[in-house]
Amino acid sequence: MTLSNTERKIIENSIRDVKDFPKPGIVFKDITTLLNDAEAYGVLMNHLYQRYKGYNLNYIAGIDARGFIFGAALAQMLGIGFVPIRKKGKLPYTTISEKYSLEYGIDEVEIHIDAFSKIQNARVLLIDDLIATGGTANAAARLIKQAGASCVEACFVVALNFLDGQKNLKETTNVYSLIEVN
Amino acid sequence: MTLSNTERKIIENSIRDVKDFPKPGIVFKDITTLLNDAEAYGVLMNHLYQRYKGYNLNYIAGIDARGFIFGAALAQMLGIGFVPIRKKGKLPYTTISEKYSLEYGIDEVEIHIDAFSKIQNARVLLIDDLIATGGTANAAARLIKQAGASCVEACFVVALNFLDGQKNLKETTNVYSLIEVN
Numbered sequence: 001m002t003l004s005n006t007e008r009k010i011i012e013n014s015i016r017d018v019k020d021f022p023k024p025g026i027v028f029k030d031i032t033t034l035l036n037d038a039e040a041y042g043v044l045m046n047h048l049y050q051r052y053k054g055y056n057l058n059y060i061a062g063i064d065a066r067g068f069i070f071g072a073a074l075a076q077m078l079g080i081g082f083v084p085i086r087k088k089g090k091l092p093y094t095t096i097s098e099k100y101s102l103e104y105g106i107d108e109v110e111i112h113i114d115a116f117s118k119i120q121n122a123r124v125l126l127i128d129d130l131i132a133t134g135g136t137a138n139a140a141a142r143l144i145k146q147a148g149a150s151c152v153e154a155c156f157v158v159a160l161n162f163l164d165g166q167k168n169l170k171e172t173t174n175v176y177s178l179i180e181v182n
Numbered sequence: 183m184t185l186s187n188t189e190r191k192i193i194e195n196s197i198r199d200v201k202d203f204p205k206p207g208i209v210f211k212d213i214t215t216l217l218n219d220a221e222a223y224g225v226l227m228n229h230l231y232q233r234y235k236g237y238n239l240n241y242i243a244g245i246d247a248r249g250f251i252f253g254a255a256l257a258q259m260l261g262i263g264f265v266p267i268r269k270k271g272k273l274p275y276t277t278i279s280e281k282y283s284l285e286y287g288i289d290e291v292e293i294h295i296d297a298f299s300k301i302q303n304a305r306v307l308l309i310d311d312l313i314a315t316g317g318t319a320n321a322a323a324r325l326i327k328q329a330g331a332s333c334v335e336a337c338f339v340v341a342l343n344f345l346d347g348q349k350n351l352k353e354t355t356n357v358y359s360l361i362e363v364n
Contacts, residue, residue, distance in 0.1 A: 016275065018274040018275050021274040022271075022274070028274040030274045030275060032265070032266060032273065032274075032275070032294055032297070035254070035257075035263060035264040035265070035266070036241075036263045036264070036265060036297065036300070037263060037300075038257075038261055038262050038263045041257070041258065041263060041264065042258070042261060045258050059218075062251075064247055065246055065247035065250055065268075065272075066250075066266075068247060068248075068250040068251045068254070069244075069250045069251075069254040069264065069266070070254070072217070072250070072251040072252070072254055072255045073254045073255045073257075073258040075217075075220075075223070075255075076223065076224070076227050076255040076258070076259065077258065079220055079224055080220050081217060081218045081219060081220045081223060082217040082218070082223065082251065083214070083217070083218060084214060084217070084248075084251070086247075089204075090247075091214065092200035092203040092204070092210040092212045092214075093198065093200050093212060093214070112214055115214075115218065118218070118219075
C-alpha cells in the first residue's frame with residue numbers, strides 16, 4: 001500500500017522548506033510543520049498504520065531523534081514495542097555500536113544489546129524522518145541484525161533521491177519512502 | 183485520574199535501574215525497557231490518553247529526545263499536533279530560546295516561534311520522560327508561554343523527588359508524575 005494522491009498532497013504541503021540550514025546552500029525539509037498540523041500528522045500516521053498492520057512486526061526501531069516521533073507513535077498504534085537507536089553515549093545499558101562515514105569524519109550509533117532479546121528472530125521496522133546519503137540508516141539496519149533481529153523494511157517520510165541513499169540502503173534492507181525529492 | 187495500583191506496578195517493574203550512568207554514583211532510570219515491553223508501553227499510553235482526553239488540549243510539546251517518544255504517541259492518540267522543544271541549534275526555522283542552569287554551566291532549549299500560531303491561546307501539555315531538578319522543564323514551560331500558548335500541565339513518567347524538581351516547576355505550571363522515586 002502506498003499513499004493516495006490526496007494523502008501525498010496533504011503531507012507534502014505540510015512540510016516546510018528552510019533555506020540555508022544547517023549550512024548555506026542546503027534546503028532543509030522541516031517536518032515540524034507536518035507534526036504541528038493535526039490533519040497532516042493524522043493522515044501520515046494512519047497511512048503508516050494501514051501499511052504496516054499486516055507485516056507481523058514485533059518492534060519499531062526509531063533513529064535519534066526525529067525517528068522517535070514517528071516510530072513511537074506507530075508502535076503504540078500497532079500495540080508493539082519501540083526501540084530507540086541513539087547517538088553514541090546516550091543509552092545507559094550495554095550497547096552494540098556501528099560507525100559510519102559523514103562528509104567529514106565519522107559518526108556512531110548504538111542499540112541496547114538486549115533490545116530484541118525477548119523475541120527470537122524479531123521482525124523490526126526501522127523508521128526515520130528523512131534519508132539523505134543513507135549512512136545512518138545503513139548503520140542502524142546493521143545494528144538491528146547484530147542485535148539478533150530482522151530488519152524487515154526501512155521507512156522514511158522524506159527521501160532526498162539525488163543523494164542516492166535509498167539505492168545504497170536497498171543492499172541492506174527493503175526501503176519505503178513516502179515523499180521523494182528529486 | 184491517576185494510575186491504578188496494577189498499572190503502576192506494571193510500569194514501575196518495566197523500568198530498569200542502571201547504576202553509575204552517566205557517571206559514578208548515579209542510578210539511571212532506563213525507560214527503554216518500558217518501551218520495549220508492549221504491555222507496559224500500552225498501559226502507560228492508554229493511561230495518558232484516558233487522563234488527557236478531557237483536557238481540551240491543542241498541542242503536546244515534547245522535550246528532546248525521550249519526551250518525543252511519549253509526546254508524539256499521545257498527540258497521535260488525541261488527534262492533535264505535536265511540537266518538539268529541542269536543544270540549541272537543532273530547529274531549522276526562527277526560534278525562541280531559554281537558558282537554564284546545570285550543575286556546572288548552562289544549557290539552552292528552543293522552540294519554533296510559530297509553533298502555536300495557528301490557534302489563539304492554545305492549550306499545551308508539556309511532556310518528558312523524567313524530571314530531575316526541573317531546569318529543562320521550567321525552561322520549556324517558559325518557552326511555551328513566550329510562543330503565545332498556555333502550558334496547562336507538565337507530565338513526566340518518572341519524578342526524582344529527592345531533587346525537588348516538581349516543587350520548583352509547580353511555580354510555573356501544574357505537574358503530574360506517574361512514578362515517584364523518593
